[in-house]
Amino acid sequence: MDKTWRVGVIGAGFMGKTHTLALHAVGAVFGLDTRPVADMIATSSVESAERAAARLGFARYTGDWRELVSDSAIDAVIVAAPLPHREMVLAALEHGKHVLCEKPLASHTAEAIEMRDAAEQTGLACMVGLNYPKNPASQLARDLIADGTLGEIVSARIVHVEDFLADPGLPVDWRMRAAEAGKAGALGDLGSHAIGMAHWLLGPIAEVMAETRVIHRERPDDNTGQRVPVENDDQADLLLRFVRGVSASLHVSRVATGHKMGLSYEIVGTKGTIIFDQERLSELQLYAHTDDARVTGFRRIPIGPSHRDYGDFCPAPGHGTGYNDMVTIQMRDFIAASTGHCPKAWPNFSDALAVHRVIDAALDSARAGHWVNVAED
Amino acid sequence: MDKTWRVGVIGAGFMGKTHTLALHAVGAVFGLDTRPVADMIATSSVESAERAAARLGFARYTGDWRELVSDSAIDAVIVAAPLPHREMVLAALEHGKHVLCEKPLASHTAEAIEMRDAAEQTGLACMVGLNYPKNPASQLARDLIADGTLGEIVSARIVHVEDFLADPGLPVDWRMRAAEAGKAGALGDLGSHAIGMAHWLLGPIAEVMAETRVIHRERPDDNTGQRVPVENDDQADLLLRFVRGVSASLHVSRVATGHKMGLSYEIVGTKGTIIFDQERLSELQLYAHTDDARVTGFRRIPIGPSHRDYGDFCPAPGHGTGYNDMVTIQMRDFIAASTGHCPKAWPNFSDALAVHRVIDAALDSARAGHWVNVAED
Amino acid sequence: MDKTWRVGVIGAGFMGKTHTLALHAVGAVFGLDTRPVADMIATSSVESAERAAARLGFARYTGDWRELVSDSAIDAVIVAAPLPHREMVLAALEHGKHVLCEKPLASHTAEAIEMRDAAEQTGLACMVGLNYPKNPASQLARDLIADGTLGEIVSARIVHVEDFLADPGLPVDWRMRAAEAGKAGALGDLGSHAIGMAHWLLGPIAEVMAETRVIHRERPDDNTGQRVPVENDDQADLLLRFVRGVSASLHVSRVATGHKMGLSYEIVGTKGTIIFDQERLSELQLYAHTDDARVTGFRRIPIGPSHRDYGDFCPAPGHGTGYNDMVTIQMRDFIAASTGHCPKAWPNFSDALAVHRVIDAALDSARAGHWVNVAED
Amino acid sequence: MDKTWRVGVIGAGFMGKTHTLALHAVGAVFGLDTRPVADMIATSSVESAERAAARLGFARYTGDWRELVSDSAIDAVIVAAPLPHREMVLAALEHGKHVLCEKPLASHTAEAIEMRDAAEQTGLACMVGLNYPKNPASQLARDLIADGTLGEIVSARIVHVEDFLADPGLPVDWRMRAAEAGKAGALGDLGSHAIGMAHWLLGPIAEVMAETRVIHRERPDDNTGQRVPVENDDQADLLLRFVRGVSASLHVSRVATGHKMGLSYEIVGTKGTIIFDQERLSELQLYAHTDDARVTGFRRIPIGPSHRDYGDFCPAPGHGTGYNDMVTIQMRDFIAASTGHCPKAWPNFSDALAVHRVIDAALDSARAGHWVNVAED
Structure with a gap:
């Protein structure tokens, strides 16, 4: 020490x-x-x-x-x-x-x-604080993309759905006011996570097509009880074109009844596919097409000490890390970045800006009804 | 008899x-x-x-x-x-x-x-022959939408992914030639099922935004062995606006490594959500927000004699119907339509035409890069 | 023809x-x-x-x-x-x-x-009519045991649970009367399936230890409405010693709230493990220990034309067979046996007798409180 | 502070x-x-x-x-x-x-x-340190038993399987030597967890019937490389009779290929059933028979702030606690016990002794081949 x-x-x-x-x-x-x-x-x-x-x-x-x-x-x-x-x-x-x-x-x-x-x-x-990529399962996902296990990536679906605003009786708070949270609602809040994850797994996004919706257009004001407008989207559907030449879709919602921590993704490649769901954060599903056809199928990989960072929490596989453990990994990266051990720790402010630019392009696209290029620096 | x-x-x-x-x-x-x-x-x-x-x-x-x-x-x-x-x-x-x-x-x-x-x-x-809606689980899904169990529908995601053309060495067949299959590839083939299901569950589609991709641009000719172009899409991503005012996304692929019968959907409403996956065709997942918060969650409903048409195959719940059983239900409907017992059995040629019009709009949108209205009669 | x-x-x-x-x-x-x-x-x-x-x-x-x-x-x-x-x-x-x-x-x-x-x-x-082993997934299970994929078998758990008698208000019928159904209740009815499956997968059983329970000791008589005794077990727990030297457990219940077609098994070997659940009859889970540790896990194999008998129902994988399809496979075997093409089609009356002898040993054991040898011919 | x-x-x-x-x-x-x-x-x-x-x-x-x-x-x-x-x-x-x-x-x-x-x-x-009952999901399980949600308990199956000794080439360590670990191997090690959990959920155990097996009878000595005997069981199958009048089975194995943290249980009652698997430690499955038959099924409850102790780790549901968080809850209980706030915090040494007595009864039963009473104080 x-x-x-x-x-x-x-x-x-x-x-x-x-x-x-x-x-x-x-x-x-x-x-x-x-x-x-x-x-x-x-x-x-x-x-x-x-x-x-x-x-x-x-x-x-x-x-x-x-x-x-x-x-x-x-x-x-x-x-x-x-x-x-x-x-x-x-x-x-x-x-x-x-x-x-x-x-x-x-x-x-x-x-x-x-x-x-x-x-x-x-x-x-x-x-x-885009902490979800710190989860060992999502680190494995990125490795399987990077090391070619999935072959060429051909498509992706990224989702972040929760239902914390599904109840129309919940009052307006800062998340729903443009002055504080900005013009992007679920798209800014949950979309930061989903777009950040997409970027981290598959690299930068070149073009965006988007559709946004406010589902509950008015909610009570917490103090007056009067109904006031919700100033940003409750859900959004995006099509994405990545710089690497992959088409994908992305969906976010804060009114998705039943979902509590529904950050999930499926990445399809020519040789394999991975599926992840943050509600089961300690496992990753992998289909590898090289399997013998008779015994082939999506395998549920329990995260363990063979995977990055897990072993520091527990030397035995399958015991499970939790939400706070991801944030601990993020803190390790922040300390490393601060002490010069890892000056380029992801995600820095430049990475966060890239997320903002995708959200901007999505808002523009939703207004315009056509594809919009993501601005570059 | x-x-x-x-x-x-x-x-x-x-x-x-x-x-x-x-x-x-x-x-x-x-x-x-x-x-x-x-x-x-x-x-x-x-x-x-x-x-x-x-x-x-x-x-x-x-x-x-x-x-x-x-x-x-x-x-x-x-x-x-x-x-x-x-x-x-x-x-x-x-x-x-x-x-x-x-x-x-x-x-x-x-x-x-x-x-x-x-x-x-x-x-x-x-x-x-859009037979998948005949499956008792999907009939239940439609009932839960129609009877208000889900409340107002706010979003939907529909997917039909298979991997029967994931291998780039597979030869071109009629499905990949525009003269026979048309300009829509996976979009025409699997998209018929996905769009048909979407239409059947949620009603007509008003506008479409689409992105299509040919992943394996050339394949061998079966006779000559020479590489010839694939003439239609291997995968497509669509955004949909339904006439009822719901935004949705739809994804189809015939190169989705690992998926064998991946027709799935999630329909989110203000009061509940359903999730279905044709690879587990004898169950439907339902989240109903009226559950006591302490014991709430997605429930896996095993299909049984409480559900339409199942009991004719088996009086005991959970025993499972198979693919061919759906086609038997479809035949029952065809006989009923033919003998005047159900003259409007779904899907007739007019319903099939509606699917074609959505595919047309998607092809137009993919070329134009903006939303396209679905043609009406 | x-x-x-x-x-x-x-x-x-x-x-x-x-x-x-x-x-x-x-x-x-x-x-x-x-x-x-x-x-x-x-x-x-x-x-x-x-x-x-x-x-x-x-x-x-x-x-x-x-x-x-x-x-x-x-x-x-x-x-x-x-x-x-x-x-x-x-x-x-x-x-x-x-x-x-x-x-x-x-x-x-x-x-x-x-x-x-x-x-x-x-x-x-x-x-x-022990039809469940006819299911292609269970045929695959048996093949994976027989061909050594699992290595030496070291343990097994076999379960058949349903809840068709969970409601204590249901009247007594023939299944609960010793004169018709015999002294074994769930053990005779569902136990026939579970023991038959065990026998078919792992060979003959040498010794049995059992515990039986009547959960609802009286039920109404259908005609008189008077409460009459249930004359055989609602559930049973067995320990088994197979002739091949494997220890196993077996559980059956007709009052297992929530289970509709809960015939399931797990077979553990030195090199792999399989898990099957009849409520998801078109998939088998396999863990094969030769997998690379980083990507190892139970894989969900969707049954398809690579597996016995499936392709006769459907040439495309993952589409799913149903309960009645198993019985069709059984009929094929019966015809083969009758026409001399497969004189030893499993299960014949001798195989059924072996099941009865295991049930007898279980009833004896439940009375005596110790291990009982299964009678041989 | x-x-x-x-x-x-x-x-x-x-x-x-x-x-x-x-x-x-x-x-x-x-x-x-x-x-x-x-x-x-x-x-x-x-x-x-x-x-x-x-x-x-x-x-x-x-x-x-x-x-x-x-x-x-x-x-x-x-x-x-x-x-x-x-x-x-x-x-x-x-x-x-x-x-x-x-x-x-x-x-x-x-x-x-x-x-x-x-x-x-x-x-x-x-x-x-029997920490698994501290997991919020297992605390919910106990509450659902105690508050009558499941009705009368009629059966239980408790399992703890891992595969950390599945490889026969692994050397003998203290866990396999009777002088240190005692005569019970997997039964003492994993069995402590499984029996502890059973006791905590369902109360004391009155009688035991057991079967134990050493699967890999010899292993190399770490120093000499010579093959030496394994002195206690690799797996055990138990039947249990609880004081409350419930029959159950319990299985433990340290050679269960594919299982990493396989502590699981199913508790069946007349009104409901719960299923838990420690590899998915942040969810509990519940079937409640009062559900409308058409929409009934096992529901997957994501653990959240409605459940004991979870909210102290995270105020949002479904985010997931991990293995170390259970141990933190245990530490909270130990501090409470030490500082007089909860003098009877479970499990104290008397509770641990009760586990030992069940293991003793199991070893006796395995030798004798009949039911053995668990010794009382």
Whole structure:
């Protein structure tokens, strides 16, 4: 245990806690030289920050995130607050902090460009919290694509469906307001995960065709109870053309009744096919066409120590990693990026910007009714 | 067993045999008054027809389908030959025969219109062999949509993937030649099933956006061994807008490594969701949001005598019907349509024409890169 | 279509209809030289037999099974009536008929011995309707055991669970009365299938340890409404020692809430393992330990034309056979046995007797509380 | 963060690391007042202990476990070394430490009694690491049994199969030597989990019937390479009679090719059935017979915040907990027991002794060939 590395976390909700658990776990899981310390937490008031610090195990707390990002003892900042993130991230960078920012990076692309540019100027490690590719099963998926097990890739279907807004009686929150979340609703929120995964597995996307829908057009305002409009999409269907010459479809929905963590994909190649479903995150299905025809079929591979990163959690196969373990792997990558061991850890702000550009193209396409090129830098 | 009903079958391949098995089974399965008789079979030569008659149990045979369609003893003709079907169907109608024609109905839409018009003029029962909706599980799916169990439908994903042409060394056959199969490849062949199912479950489709791909652009000619071009798509991705106001996606592929009978769909509503996979044809998954949250989840419903048509095959639940049983149900519907018991049995030639029009719109969209309206009559 | 072969069926209930459907199908499915004719049906009254003949497609009918078994035109008799079967079978044999008898063969072992002896004296084909091993997936299972794919077999678990008597309000019927069904309840009824399958996959059983339970000890009498005792077991748990030196367990229940056709097995060998579930009858799971560790897992094999008997129903893989198709395969075997093409078709009356002896040993063990040897001939 | 609580861990292998990760996680996950500190680790040498301390994040280390158990600063000791555990546990108790001991508690029952008695005399918290019941899905299972959702329980099947010793070339280790692991092999190792789970779900076991097998009778000695005998069972099949009047079967194997973490169970009741498989640890299947027959079936319940303990890891359903999270829940229970908040936390040494007594009865039964009563205190 050579070096400590002080981290400040902004936000103590779902993702604030998740990142904190990763901070506590990552050193022992991976036997790291650099040990992160959960140093300071910032929430919207001193009182709530004090409670969060006690609960989550931070040494210090503040009701003002500006205090956190400017604290000289802190090496890295994790932005786990709701959108917008821009001001927090830029301030942290200004003070020379490495940054891990929750997804979506920005409320709109201009912001994302600004943040990417700031990140590149500083040379600091800047990652965005697209954690699902960190799952060992999805790492295996990428390896099977990259090492040619699937042959030439010919098609892909990527889906991220949940039902957390299926109930039309749920009130409007920041996710449904354009000023905060942007013009993309499910497309921005779940779409970040799905597009990020698509990009990570299959490389950059060249063109997009999209159809978006708001299913529940009005919802109650939490304070007044009056019905107010939902300002962005509940679901979206995309066709994608990848730079590598593959056609694919992508579907996202936050009103997909019955689905809780429905990030799934199927990648078809000339020699094999893989199928993954995040609700069964510790297995990957593979069909390999070289099998003897009589005994051929999709095999369910239980993830184990033969696969990347699993063995650090458990030396016995099939025991299963969970959601928080993916975030711990992400933290390992963030530390590696910050300490210069892996300067190009995926996904940095440039990768996040690429996701924003796909979402922009999708919004343009949905309006225009035809294919739209994804903007390049 | 009151009345016999003489049937001639054109073709003794996969579907010729399948329809013949249905002819032998349907009377006893459903206790029909009208008993079909497998009277005559036509293939491309007298010799092969004789062998087919012996093997499949026909009283008579011919090497010339014209002889069959004009035979005065025959009540109904089943066209189970490869495309093109037009001449056979029109001749059969001319001689006053009821017709059950394999899918796709026609090589192109003009033919389908001609056949539909001829059918309507004669008033004869004319069905097309889109048999998958006959499966009791898919009948249940349609009922759960129609009776409101799913609430308002908000999205759908329909897929038909197989891998029978995944091997790039397989020679070109009629399916890959535009003169016979038309300009739509997997889109015409498997797409007929997928679009037919979509239409049957959710009603007519108003607009289409499509992307098509030929994955293996050349294949060997069976006779010369020379590489010749494949003239239609190996896979297609569609976005659909239904008249009822639902957005959906549809994917078909004949090169989807690992999939053997991959007709599947997911239909999402505000109150529930159903998932079906033809490779597990005797079960339907349902999520019903009224379940107590603590015990909620997708339930796997084993098809049984509580569901349409199953009980005629087996009085005990969960025992499973097979592919041929669906075709037997289709034969029951064809007999009912022919004998006036169900004059509007789905799918008639008009329904098949609607499928062709969606395929046309998809081909137009794939060329144009924007949404295309489905033509109406 | 060379030769006809006249069949009489006793019983027009569930299994009477099932066998009749097989009679109608088997010739065309397998292209048999011998074509069975559904000649005569016998039920308990002339009126019901007349209706059954019309519905199921028999030329003749009778209200007296003795008339059927003694009819000189009839070549083979199918006994599809409830227990007891003894008198029908012996009379049929006396008149020189081949016999296919529903399971369980007999109400008790002494009867089974008498029937087996009569069968062997006549030299006629005598089979018992243990149809589940005819399923192509279970044929593949047996092949993978026999050809060494699994290595040395080290353990097995066989289960047959259904819930058709889970409701305690259901009245007593013949299955629950010792005079008709014998002292074994679920053990005799579902146990016949499970033990037959075990025997067929792994060979003869040497020793048995058993525990039986009556869950609902009294049920209403159908006529009087009074509560009367259930006279045999609702469920049984067995440990088995096979002659080949394998230990196994076997569980049967007719009160297993939620299970409809729950005949399943897992066979573990030193090199591989197979898992089968009759509710998903068209797939077999195989784990083969020679797989590369990184991509190893249970593969779901969709049954197709690479597997025994499937291709006669459908030339395309994954389309699925159903319950009635298994019975058609059984009919093919019965015809083969009767016409001398396969004189040792499994399962004959001797095989059925072996099942009875295992059940006897189980009943003895359940009483005695220790292992009991299975009697040999 | 009010109070610290200093913990010493003996062993830095699989389970030593697992418990340490739980120590680091538990405070923040559950927002505990008492915060455990990973204070000291003991392994077999100072050098390896130093490395383990650095890797796993302990303040202190020792090559002598006696130093650890007698250290006055330490509040609690976790025994995560291979068997035998007796001496370590007794010494820790003598020095007034709370003890969490890995399973199996003891090499034989006399030891377990001695440890149980010592624990009761001291009044210290003493738990054994049967962690699988801590999984939220298995907690739900127990609740559904206890609250009557399943009605009267009528049968159960419990299985724990793995294949970590399927390869006959693997050398003998402590698990296969009677002097260390005891006379029960898979039965003692995996059987502890399976019997513990059975006991926890369904209460105490009254009688046992068992069959055990050594599949690979000799294995190489790790040092000499000579083949030496395996001294305990590779697999076992048990029939169980619970005190509550339920019959069940239980199967364990360490040579079950293909299974990695195959702890599974099915519990059948008069009103419902549950099925669980630890390889898919974040879901439970439930069939509830009150469902409308047309839409009835086993439902796959994704575990979420409606279920015990899940919400502390993640507020969104279906995201999945992993193996280490169960151990974190166990640590929460151990802290609660140690700090007097839950003095009867399951499983204490008395519960572990009950497991040993069932294993003893099974060994006796396997020798004797008849049912054996489980000894009571």
